[in-house]
Amino acid sequence: MNARLTPLIPRRAASPGGPRRLAALAACLGALLALLLGVAAPADAHAALIRTDPADGSVVQSAPSSVLLTFSEGVLLSADSLRVLDPQGKDVAAGKPQHAASGKDTGSTATVPLRTGLGDGTYTVAWKAISQDSHPVAGAFTFSVGAPSKTSVDLSGVSAVGGGAAATLYGIGRYVAYAGFALLVGSSVFLSVCWPRGALLRSMQRLAAGGWAALVAATIALLMLRGPYANGTGLGDAVDLDVIRQVLETRPGAALVSRLLLLAAAAVFLAVLFGSYAKREDPEERADLAWGLGIGGTVVAIGIAATWAMAEHASVGIQHQIAMPVDIVHLLSMAVWLGGLITLLTALYSRSTAGTVEAYAVRRFSLIALTAVTLLIGTGTYQAWRQMGSWAAFFDTHYGKLLFTKICLVCALVGVAWFSRRWTRELGVAPVARTEAVAVGSSAASGSVAVKGSSGTASGSGTGTGSGPGTGPDADPARAAQLRRQQNARDTATAKKLRDADPARGRLRRSVLTEALVAVVLLTITTMLTGSQPGRAAEEQKDLKPAPSATSTGGGTGTGDTSAPARVSLSIPYDTGGPNGKGTAGLTVSPARPGANEIQLFLTTPSGAPVDAPEVHVQFTLPAQKIGPIDVTLQHLTKGHWSAAGVQLPLAGTWQVSVTVRTSDIDEVTQTRNMQVTQ
Template sequence: MTQTITPRVRTLVLLLLAACGLLLTTAGPASAHAALTGSDPQQGVVVDKAPDQVSLTFSEKVALSNDSLRVLDPKGKAVQQGKPSEVSGTTYAVKLHSGLPDGTYTVTYQVVSADSHPVAGAFTFSIGAPSTTSVSVSGETAGGGVVGWLYGFGRYMSYAGFIVLVGGAAFVLGCWQRGAGVRPMQRLVVGGWLTLTAATLLLLLLRGSYTGSGKVGDIFDLDLLGNVLQTKAGAALVSRLLLLAAAALFISVLFGAYDKREDEEKRDLTFGLAIGGTVVAAGLAASWAMAEHASVGLQAGIAMPVDVVHLLAVATWLGGLTALLVALYRSEAPIESAAVRRFSQVAFGSVVALVATGVYQSWRQLGSWSAFTETRYGQLLLVKIGLVALLVGIAFISRRWTAQLADTVVRQNKRAPQKERVAASASGSGKSKGGDSKRAAQLARQQAAMDTARQKRTRDADPNRFGLRRSVLAEAGVAVVLLAVTTVLTQTEPGRTEQDAKAAKAASSSSSSSSTAGSGAVTLDMSFDTGGTDGKGVVTVDFDPARVGGNEMHVYVQRTNGRAFDIPEVKVALTLEAKKIGPLAVTPDRIATGHWSASNVQIPMAGDWKVAVTVRTSDIDQTTVSKNAQIG
């Protein structure tokens, strides 16, 4: 009988594609575990003479390439010499040419963090006095563009393939061994293997361009591929491919020789497949744990095994759920209620393991309650927790349908012997009449097909089975979105790292302000929120030497993660309320992304001046923040 894809299954496929596309296209460039915590010269500073080198300090060790650190003069010409090198710990430097003229210089960096994510950014400093610059740093992002999107899609598909492969095989071996002889189940698990293999090969090819130039043309650069194979991430991907070869052998046995064995032989083979399959699945999960967030930072020796357990729990639950959905919708052979009950028990254990490991991972990656709302990682984690809670709620409904389905099956089995006697009587009657054997065989096949169709219609009409199918489909739909959120989460800078970087930067800014206090310079930091999409950040205003008369004013606008914020407009107004002077409007000139400057800003009188800054982040979103500064 020809099977057609039901509207609900089509809806699930469309939901998968929509969720994947939406989350991956809106995810933006990948944030990383490492963050820039300091530099020498510092961002925006004006130094009297040209430095011999530029050094950058990160929150953890990073990997460098020959052009990881670049310094560009006001005309955009590179002025660094030699390769960047490690100075000490997490500080890296690049030498500069001697005799550099005055002006504003741009420092760009692109490195790879210890958890395999690219990190990029830029800032400016000036020699002698600020100047205009032709360098644009608005595009200094890592992991963006077409290559970044393809890499994100590859990560999503690799997770999906792993879940279907491991969860589907576990469902057949542990819950429904009859499924080893069901063609749709075989196609599902083989499809998971093919998806994971193809996605791994894609990630391996994309890796060099993803962490480097970001150009599509570099995807097939063999030199880049050779460099990737020498990195931790490259080794993890190659290990995954080797383990997939072992997984192919496991699949061939499970859906080949296994179904043909007798019950006693099958028990021994089940034990062997369970041990071997667990080892291969754990190895595949470890290929993620050994190269990503779990491999660096706090308690890495504990975090990696916990991450492996977490991934296996997710695969067992969501992959088994996918297999159950296929069994309910696509399989000709009816799935027994006992198999559904066994999966329900396995899923419950997986959820317990998922929650336990998830709590530890959340504590490790966030570090504080405030990180749930103040960091992007925490916000995504809240979404994930909500989806898991919704999934557990739907699963509870599925368990109720399973219990009712079991009662129905028991009643049907009691009536089965009588039907079999009637069928046997009809068969015997046909034989007694004799007739052409070929005709009898043809009739028998037709009768078998009719019986199969009738049984399927009877099963589909069963309200309990229909309810179970509907609830499992809803679970699978939520699982698709959950997987997409998890994929984005793995590419997002952990909340603990983001907050530590902010604290280190604040301490560095405070130290800088203290050191310049003697020279009369004033620095004001003000947080703002224009209320629109991506409207939060920090604006910093520097007055030097903060005296009556002419002053140099610099305005820096940054995102909450410390990166330069490319906004269309900044205005400054100065008011001395005690003397009813002002507001004196100052419109600074744009120097670089997130950096504005105005020279010879006249302060007519000493006093406690109110400095109001108007920040516009879009055509309609703007806000004004203010702070007082003692000038003169």
């Protein structure tokens, strides 16, 4: 410890309720994570459908020879990716789905040939695919040949991908994987670079091993859940060997397997770090081993980070050759900072004097954390530009709002880190006058002791080697052992008082704890971002224009019925739970028939006055035919009024309408109602 210490400040004895408070804190963090994952909007499609041929809702004079879909990024196709059903529900595709044979970016297309001699009527196209960034997408649309007609199709064989229990568990697994990676890398850097002595401590070893085990378990779970998540099937497919074999043949599956192999190498790294390196005493041998650990650990960490970069957002879109290495640096910077914070927090709250982290280790980590934060901000700025495309996407897309929240959290985290650096500089530094007070207290604590024996009171030096009874050559061994235990207890108590007397250490504990709490929420937002459609793709999807109303009434009766169109009106009360969070959503769907529909949405307060909300989202799902969710792009017209035109509802049936209203950054609710779409 530094010789210049603060005075001995009387402190209340540690309460046995400390572990209970930490357990309560962990429970609160778990509840917060569950809340954030629970209120998160459903994962948006990453590959946006930007164009179809024939156009959605159009009427063509002659039957097309094929159907062509164009996406905003590359997609992976399977044998059932495209189904084209005639008005009687018969599949009229003449081959297997494939990418277009020519043209630019053929990997972002999907086409299937159609049989010859198709008759007039309304045809339904149900599609599903895997985005190049590993997320499943699906949907449906209609077109008509000659004139619209009634249609009755059965899409029960088309799975609703990316939803259900598999999607929830998959999202939790991805969060645990990120957290395990941060803990594994951050603790390894902290213990090998900043505080090598800490590698001998069991608590530090458990921390790093826990991160490794969490990442291994999450990776195996993701590998098993990948099939049900992508195909929209039940959890039973998680143990189906054929499904797992198919997953292994995809890029996400290969990335997960590569991660498991790299984690085997990481296990060897941890064994050497906590074994030979931590126990090695020869300086030259220790230095040589440190070089080997540094090179090997860096290669393994980069490889694990690359398993995310090669299969998610960074691997697609513009400048992906640059984005992938930038994403690797971003992930490593996040892991070093957040994982190192948890490790430092554990060391600062350790009750063992052996686990007391030295001031030099804290200052060294502070410098490393500053470098990591600088890289994190730089790489994050590039990623934000690449994924957003425009300033408007920050407020018009779900991804943009999440990214804005993440930026605010990073700013808050940097602000708290500034205070941490301040307390780090003051750690162990105090006026000399106060040092003397501590020295006096320490001297008094190590003075003579009195031990009551069978013949009276014996005095000793406190070390068991004094000249009093019980300390000489003929002293009772049991009494000498008792004296040693007493002296060890006094030495431990004195060391704890010296440690806790430094006010900067207490302030550093609180600031690092605050950083860690914000980091947990930040990691949750990051996980939600990786499951959301990038703002640039969402903006591209808005450019998909619906067919004009004169031709997009396909799906009408086709019987010459000229009666006034039907209309469905729903009144949906909502309560987000926050201030001014109560109101009513009035939804109107017209004409509520298969084909193009117009959506009107009104939000009002309990008194009936119109009210705006930061975010309003509408989705349509047809559970009986496993179609959807179909997202609706709403346009804000006036206060409390949104609308959308050309919303395609391809089939008649009982549709579920989900209306999401967000009144603040954390107050959000989704209400679901049923509505009938009739022929």
